[in-house]
Amino acid sequence: MLETKLISQLQKIAGKEAVLTSKEDLTTYSYDGTTTWAHMPDVVVLPTTTEQVSQILKLANENGIPVTPRGAGTNVSGGSIPIKGGIVLCTAKMNKILDINKTNLTATIEPGVVLQDFNMALAKQGLFYPPDPVSFFGCTLGGNVAENSAGPYCVKYGVTKHYLLGLEVVLANGYVMKLGGVTVKNRTGYELIMLFTGSEGTLGVITKITVKLLPMPPARKTMIAVFDDMEVAGQAVSDIMASGVVPAKIEFVDNFVIRRVEEMTPMGLPVEANALLILETDGSPAAVEADAQQIVDILKKSGAKDVKVAKDANEAAMYWKARSAGFAAVFGAAHTVMAEDVAVPRDKLAEFIRRLGEISKKSGFFIQFLGHAGDGNLHPSIFTDIRDKEQFARAQETMAEIFRAAMELGGVLSGEHGIGLEKQRFLKEAMDPVAIDIMKKIKGVLDPNNILNPGKIWEEGA
Amino acid sequence: MAITTRDRYEQIKRFEGDLSQCMKCGFCTFFCPVYQEEFVESSVARGKNMMIRELLAGELDYTKEYADRLNKCTLCMACTTNCPARANIPNVIVAARADTVEARGIKFPYNIVYRWVLPRRTLFGNVVRFASWFQGIFLPKTEGTIRHLSMFLSALGKGRQIPEIAPKFLRQVVPVVNKPPAGVETRMKVGYFTGCMTDFVLPDLGEHIIDFLNRKGVEVVVPKEQGCCGAPVFLGAGDFDTGRKMADTNVKAFEDVDYIISDCATCTSSLKDYVKFLADTSERKEAYTKFGDKVKDISEFLVDVLKLPASAYQPASEVKGKKVTWHDPCHLVRHLGIKDQPRQIIKSIPGVEYVEMPNADRCCGMAGTFSIYYYDLSKKIADKKVEAIESTGADIVVSSCPGCEIQLLDGVIRNKMPVKVMHIMELLQ
Numbered sequence: 001m002l003e004t005k006l007i008s009q010l011q012k013i014a015g016k017e018a019v020l021t022s023k024e025d026l027t028t029y030s031y032d033g034t035t036t037w038a039h040m041p042d043v044v045v046l047p048t049t050t051e052q053v054s055q056i057l058k059l060a061n062e063n064g065i066p067v068t069p070r071g072a073g074t075n076v077s078g079g080s081i082p083i084k085g086g087i088v089l090c091t092a093k094m095n096k097i098l099d100i101n102k103t104n105l106t107a108t109i110e111p112g113v114v115l116q117d118f119n120m121a122l123a124k125q126g127l128f129y130p131p132d133p134v135s136f137f138g139c140t141l142g143g144n145v146a147e148n149s150a151g152p153y154c155v156k157y158g159v160t161k162h163y164l165l166g167l168e169v170v171l172a173n174g175y176v177m178k179l180g181g182v183t184v185k186n187r188t189g190y191e192l193i194m195l196f197t198g199s200e201g202t203l204g205v206i207t208k209i210t211v212k213l214l215p216m217p218p219a220r221k222t223m224i225a226v227f228d229d230m231e232v233a234g235q236a237v238s239d240i241m242a243s244g245v246v247p248a249k250i251e252f253v254d255n256f257v258i259r260r261v262e263e264m265t266p267m268g269l270p271v272e273a274n275a276l277l278i279l280e281t282d283g284s285p286a287a288v289e290a291d292a293q294q295i296v297d298i299l300k301k302s303g304a305k306d307v308k309v310a311k312d313a314n315e316a317a318m319y320w321k322a323r324s325a326g327f328a329a330v331f332g333a334a335h336t337v338m339a340e341d342v343a344v345p346r347d348k349l350a351e352f353i354r355r356l357g358e359i360s361k362k363s364g365f366f367i368q369f370l371g372h373a374g375d376g377n378l379h380p381s382i383f384t385d386i387r388d389k390e391q392f393a394r395a396q397e398t399m400a401e402i403f404r405a406a407m408e409l410g411g412v413l414s415g416e417h418g419i420g421l422e423k424q425r426f427l428k429e430a431m432d433p434v435a436i437d438i439m440k441k442i443k444g445v446l447d448p449n450n451i452l453n454p455g456k457i458w459e460e461g462a
Numbered sequence: 463m464a465i466t467t468r469d470r471y472e473q474i475k476r477f478e479g480d481l482s483q484c485m486k487c488g489f490c491t492f493f494c495p496v497y498q499e500e501f502v503e504s505s506v507a508r509g510k511n512m513m514i515r516e517l518l519a520g521e522l523d524y525t526k527e528y529a530d531r532l533n534k535c536t537l538c539m540a541c542t543t544n545c546p547a548r549a550n551i552p553n554v555i556v557a558a559r560a561d562t563v564e565a566r567g568i569k570f571p572y573n574i575v576y577r578w579v580l581p582r583r584t585l586f587g588n589v590v591r592f593a594s595w596f597q598g599i600f601l602p603k604t605e606g607t608i609r610h611l612s613m614f615l616s617a618l619g620k621g622r623q624i625p626e627i628a629p630k631f632l633r634q635v636v637p638v639v640n641k642p643p644a645g646v647e648t649r650m651k652v653g654y655f656t657g658c659m660t661d662f663v664l665p666d667l668g669e670h671i672i673d674f675l676n677r678k679g680v681e682v683v684v685p686k687e688q689g690c691c692g693a694p695v696f697l698g699a700g701d702f703d704t705g706r707k708m709a710d711t712n713v714k715a716f717e718d719v720d721y722i723i724s725d726c727a728t729c730t731s732s733l734k735d736y737v738k739f740l741a742d743t744s745e746r747k748e749a750y751t752k753f754g755d756k757v758k759d760i761s762e763f764l765v766d767v768l769k770l771p772a773s774a775y776q777p778a779s780e781v782k783g784k785k786v787t788w789h790d791p792c793h794l795v796r797h798l799g800i801k802d803q804p805r806q807i808i809k810s811i812p813g814v815e816y817v818e819m820p821n822a823d824r825c826c827g828m829a830g831t832f833s834i835y836y837y838d839l840s841k842k843i844a845d846k847k848v849e850a851i852e853s854t855g856a857d858i859v860v861s862s863c864p865g866c867e868i869q870l871l872d873g874v875i876r877n878k879m880p881v882k883v884m885h886i887m888e889l890l891q
Binding site: 025027035046072135325331 | 502
C-alpha cells in the first residue's frame with residue numbers, strides 16, 4: 001500500500017476523480033489480454049495532460065514507486081501488468097486527435113486515442129494508417145508505439161515503427177522530451193524514436209505521437225483459399241511472395257479456428273478444410289484486378305482445393321470477421337492458453353508447420369495455430385491449465401520446443417506481441433548477451449531508479 | 463437470527479458459462495456507451511466481469527463500491543453483440559445484482575419503491591397520481607407542454623424533464639374487452655400489456671393502439687390484473703423475489719389470449735426474460751416459457767403476425783410531409799433482434815420521408831433505474847444520441863420504447879431542438 005500522503009499528492013496532480021484506489025477498481029487494472037498473468041496495482045491514475053504525466057513520474061521517481069504505463073490493456077505479453085504493484089498510469093483519457101494534415105500526410109495524436117477511432121477519423125478524409133493489430137477496437141496508439149504493434153497489413157505496409165515521425169516522451173524523472181518532428185526525412189542524430197518504439201513502457205511514457213499517413217487505396221479485393229494440407233498452404237504463401245506480387249494481407253486459419261468460429265457465428269465457412277488462407281490485395285482498380293488474378297492462379301497451382309474471390313464488400317467483411325474472431329476462438333478454448341508469437345522467414349513456413357506437427361505428436365499437446373502467414377508470424381497455441389502444475393510444466397517445455405524450432409529456421413521469439421512477462425524466460429536464447437547487456441545499460445541511463453515498468457523484458461537477476 | 467443456507471453466489475453460478483467466456487480482449491470498450499464517457503475499466507463488460515470473477519474467488523466482497531460498479535451498466539448489450547466470443551456479460555451483471563441484493567439488501571427509498579410500490583399497480587398509480595397533483599404547484603414549469611415529473615419520480619430522477627402524468631390512466635378509460643367495430647371480422651384475440659408509461663403517462667397512445675388493432679380485426683383484452691413488467695425490479699435492482707411476484711401476476715393476468723402485445727421495448731424484452739432470470743421451479747419455467755413465447759412487440763406483431771399490407775400504414779394528420787428518423791431501443795434491436803420491422807412500417811407510410819440516423823442502435827442512456835442513479839452520465843450518453851438526431855435534419859424522432867422516448871424528449875428539450883419525439887404507433891392513422 002502507498003502512503004496516504006502520496007495518494008493525496010497524486011490527487012492534487014491529476015484530480016480526485018482521476019485517482020482510483022478502491023480494491024474493486026484496482027482489480028480492473030490487474031490484468032491484460034493474457035490468461036496467465038495478473039497483479040494488483042496500489043493505485044491507478046488517469047492523467048489528461050503531459051504536464052500531469054510529468055508530475056506523476058517525478059513524484060514516483062523521487063519516492064521509488066513502480067509505474068506501469070497502460071493504454072487499454074489489450075496486449076498479450078503481460079506488458080501492462082503492474083507486476084511490482086505501485087502506480088498504473090493509464091493514458092485512456094489522453095485521447096484527442098490533435099491534427100490530421102492531408103497535405104503533409106501526417107497526423108498527431110495523444111497516446112490514448114483508440115486505433116479504430118483514429119481509423120474512422122482518417123477514413124472521413126480518405127486517409128489510411130496501415131498498422132492494424134487485431135485488437136484495433138480496443139488498443140491505443142500509445143500502446144501500439146510502446147509495443148511496436150502490427151497486424152495483417154504488415155505484409156505490404158510494415159509495422160508501427162515504419163510510420164513514426166515524432167514522439168513526445170516523458171522520462172522517468174519527469175522531463176518532457178521531444179523527438180523527431182513532422183517531416184518524412186529527418187537525419188538528426190541517433191534514431192531515438194526507435195529506442196522508445198517497442199520499449200514496452202520501460203524507458204518513458206509516450207504522450208504525443210506524430211505518424212505518417214497514406215491515401216486510402218481506392219480498391220481492394222478479398223480472396224479465400226481452402227487447403228486439405230496445412231503444409232501445402234504454407235508453401236502457397238511462399239510461392240505467392242516469390243511471384244512478384246505483394247498482397248496487402250495473407251492470413252492463415254486452421255481447422256480448429258474454422259470450426260470454433262463457425263460454431264460461435266455460423267457464416268458458412270468450409271468446416272472440413274484443414275487450412276484456410278484469407279488474402280487481400282489493394283491499390284488502383286486495375287492493379288487490384290490483375291494482382292487478384294495472379295494470386296488466384298498461383299493458389300490453384302500450389303494445390304488449393306478451392307479458391308474464391310469475395311464478390312462484394314459484405315462477403316469480404318465476413319471472412320475478415322472470421323479471422324478476427326479467431327483469437328476469441330483460441331483464447332476462450334481453455335483455462336490457460338499459451339500463445340506463441342514466433343515469426344519465421346516466409347520461405348520456411350511449410351517447414352515450420354511440419355515441425356509443429358512433429359512437436360505436437362511428441363508432446364501429446366494439440367497445437368492450434370493461426371496467424372499472419374504473409375509475414376511468417378504464426379501464433380501456435382497450447383491449451384492447458386495453470387492450476388495443473390505437472391501439465392502446465394509440460395506445456396511450457398513444449399512452448400520452448402516450438403520457439404527453438406522457429407529459431408533454428410532463422411526465426412525470432414516474438415513477431416509482434418513483445419516480450420513482457422510471457423516470453424522473458426526465453427530472451428537469453430533469443431538475443432545476443434551483449435545486446436541484452438546494452439539494453440540494461442540504456443535502461444539504467446534513462447531510468448536509474450528502475451521505476452518504469454520494472455520486471456519486464458529480461459528476467460531479474462539473470 | 464435465521465440461518466441462511468443460500469449460496470452467496472447462487473445466481474452468478476447459473477451464468478458461469480458467460481462469466482468464463484470473456485477472454486479479456488477489450489473490444490467491448492469501443493462499443494460500451496458508459497466506457498465511452500468514463501474511460502475507466504470498471505465501466506465496461508470486461509472490467510465488471512473480472513470483478514465478478516474476483517468476487518467468486520473470494521478476493522472481493524459485496525461492498526458499496528462493488529454494487530455501484532455493477533449498477534453502472536445500461537444492459538444495452540452492445541458488448542455482447544460485438545464480442546468476438548459472444549460473451550453475454552449483461553446476463554452475468556443481472557445475476558450479480560441479484561446476489562448483491564441478497565447479500566446487501568436494497569437501500570431506502572428504493573426498497574420502498576421496488577418492494578411495495580411497483581408491484582402494486584393501484585398503489586403505484588395512486589402514488590403517481592398523488593404526486594402529480596403537486597407537480598404544477600411545487601415544481602417549475604419548463605418549456606412547451608412539458609413539466610417536471612411528479613414529486614415522486616422527481617425525487618428519484620433529480621429533475622429529469624418528462625411528460626406530465628395523465629389526468630386519467632389508461633386502465634380507467636378503456637374497458638377490459640375491446641372488440642373490433644361492427645362490420646370488421648375478428649381475426650384473433652390479443653392481450654395488451656400496457657406498461658406503466660402508457661398506462662400513467664401516455665393513455666392516448668394506448669387508446670390509439672387498441673383502436674388501430676380493432677380496425678384490423680384484432681380483439682384487444684386489457685386485463686386489469688396486470689402490473690409492472692418488473693424490469694426496474696429484477697433487471698435494474700436485482701430483486702428477484704419481488705420480480706417473481708410480479709411475473710406470476712402478469713402470467714396469470716394473460717392466460718387465455720393468442721398473443722400478448724406490448725408497445726414498450728423494455729416491457730417486451732423483460733416479459734420474455736422472466737424465464738431466463740426468474741424461473742426457480744419447473745412450474746415457473748414452464749409457465750414463463752409459454753408466456754414469453756406469446757409476447758410480441760407491436761411492430762413485430764403488425765409485420766410478422768398480422769402481415770399487414772403496406773397500405774395499412776396511413777399517416778396521422780400531423781406527420782404528413784414530415785422527415786422521420788428511427789431510434790432503435792436496445793431492448794428491441796439487440797435483446798430481441800427486431801430491427802427491420804419498425805423501419806418497414808415507417809417506410810411504408812405515404813408522405814413521410816424516412817432518414818436513417820447514424821448509430822441508430824446506440825443506447826440512449828435511459829436504462830430505467832440507471833438514469834436515476836447516474837443522471838449526469840445518462841445525460842452525456844443521451845447527448846451523443848441527440849447529436850445523431852440533429853445530423854439527420856429530421857422533424858420527428860420515432861421509437862417504440864416509452865423509456866427511450868422520455869430520454870429523447872429530455873435530450874431534445876435540454877438542447878432546445880425543434881424535434882418531436884413520437885411512438886411509432888402515433889405516426890399511424
